[in-house]
Amino acid sequence: MPSSALPTFRNLPLNLPKSRSEVMTLWANLGAHDAVCFDVDSTVVQGEFIDELADYLGVGNRVQQVTKNAMGGNMNFRSALRERLNIMKPDLKSVENFKLNNDLILTTGIEELVKDLQRRKVEVYLVSGGFQSLILPLAKQINIPESNVFANKLLFNSAGDYAGFDETEPTSMSGGKALAVSAIKERGEHRHVIMVGDGATDAEACPPANAFIGFGGNVARESVKNMCHLYVHCFSELLNPLNSKSNCEFSSRTKMTNTNSISAQNFDQGKCPSVVIR
Template identity: 35%
Template structure:
């Protein structure tokens, strides 16, 4: 089935049904789900699984008219699913390492390393270590100030409140840093977080990272670990991220979704959200 997310103020189910009927040369009936999000509605078309090329075409056609997102799923979520998220640029608008670099006055240097990595000249672990080296001598107390300057993406607080009501397990696997993730975990009652630990001494950062670096493989393996530990079937697991390093995690989930995703991820997945707020993910649940 396909879920269409439309702005409440610009929702037109009749036009949507007509467009689908014209495209597939048969009557298409859609059903409106009970309202959850304050700003977005969800219309459901119960159809067979469509190929990725068709989904891409539909997105293009729909977005010529209005800001509509769509996600294809095999079935709705049942009780007590598992939701796994990336952090930076997914749950929050910022990239934490960039913000730390601004504090340290080394933004351009860190951005240059990021560019090297994106061009394939450095792998994730090399790039992380090199970028962190520029943070040497930054006071640990910077995290207390920085955390309150970070902005959750639209609908994130509402999503976590809704997931708590559904008794969903929640996890964040981040290439960022434990200092931020632990604060976020406490604020939103997240079950599990995995991120990178910045070494420190005398309340200053040493510019190094110790322990297992959370890269794309660790993200995937962490999801599989929780799946086994909690005994949750793949079909009842959702993974959400924005970058190429989230792809393996998304593929390991029953429903993998790019959220405001970069092109490097979009080109390899079928489901992503360009416009809607994060709380539309609550429409993935069965209403029974």
Template identity: 40%
Template sequence: MAGRLQKIWREAAVVCFDFDSTIIQNESIGELASACGVQKEVEALTRSAMEGAFTFETSLRKRLSIINPTLSQVQELANKESFLLSNGFIDLCERLQRQNKQIFIISGGFKDLIVPLSKRLRIPAENVFANELIFDQLGNYQNFADLPTARTGGKLDVIKEIKKRCKQAGSVVHIGDGITDLETREEVDLFIGFGGNVVRDIVKQQSEWFVTDFEELNSLLEED
């Protein structure tokens, strides 16, 4: 079993990552909540959403109604570069790029917060699938866009879109820590559960392959 999974990993043409608690050590929506002074109220909702207590869209709407961010608050957080990358991610990302594998980010977080970091990692903005916040002319929060990443099962739809876009030979892999990541299993060649920052029991139990360190994945790739 392990040999088969490792072969799929090494032959990957497309590698998709979740963002919160996967690429970064924390939750970007939690950081936004903290910046807006409502961190504790939002943390409980985030935890419940990641464990599947209610639909992701319901959770997102509830959390944003509490946070009620302004455009300037979002921009300020994005410019702070305050997100801590998970241990080993930079090395893994750079090796995947040297091997010409396409990297995508699929997140229930917010594009305004993710793209500045993705650009520093040399992952183009068009490879980031995430939620988009809608503000009025004064920069007050109004709503979020109706995108697949805003609803339960949406990451599965994003994977389908990525597969249409990427025609090169090779497997498609998704790596993530949450239940919304687990939903991609039926569409990818390999789902890898990630527990480097937080271990979600349902993800660990239902993942064919579960890792707690990106170095494990990096070490299995061919030398450049």
């Protein structure tokens, strides 16, 4: 994404959802001039690409612990990103070899869901704290244009050695997904933007997002259940939102605006296949 000017939080939603039915109705009525932003790691794909790259580089255990701390909200995101990359030191050749030797693993139902949203003229974005070089091939596979990908950029020197990351990218900082969503709302003049993801950094995007849907199909995080407006376990629940009954949970949302939280209404949890390997 262009990173020359970081947006301020404009066009904040006046009201956030107060019930499960409100969230599902908002989702069901998305159309032209609306947008959905998906996190990538453990949401669009199974697992964490950063962790998988670390495994490939032989430092998986050390990096995975930092990732857990970051996704659990226990560490400043930029500090965690810097720490992981300093452990990994991924050079250009290693990154390219990783891309060639590792197939994409998509979460079951994501391709169908993206197609359904696009059929309804909803703009679909990927907003990730991961790396553009790994995410762009995935975006192409599920028909999301490069211009709709907000992610971090690895930097290399003339010899191809790791030289840091672009710290002007909003997704490289704590709260950066909120900045990305704000930019998306302004750029597309979207009426409604919904964030979908599995982690604490996704919750930070609402507001300015109009709602945050937590996803637990790959990893279920209790902290996210307590921060989202709606929690789903399968993307199929969002394909038929008004008919979905058993697998969704309306969660108590801890708002960054210090408004009163909403009493949780729990629904029975169901199970579905978590991934499809392509």
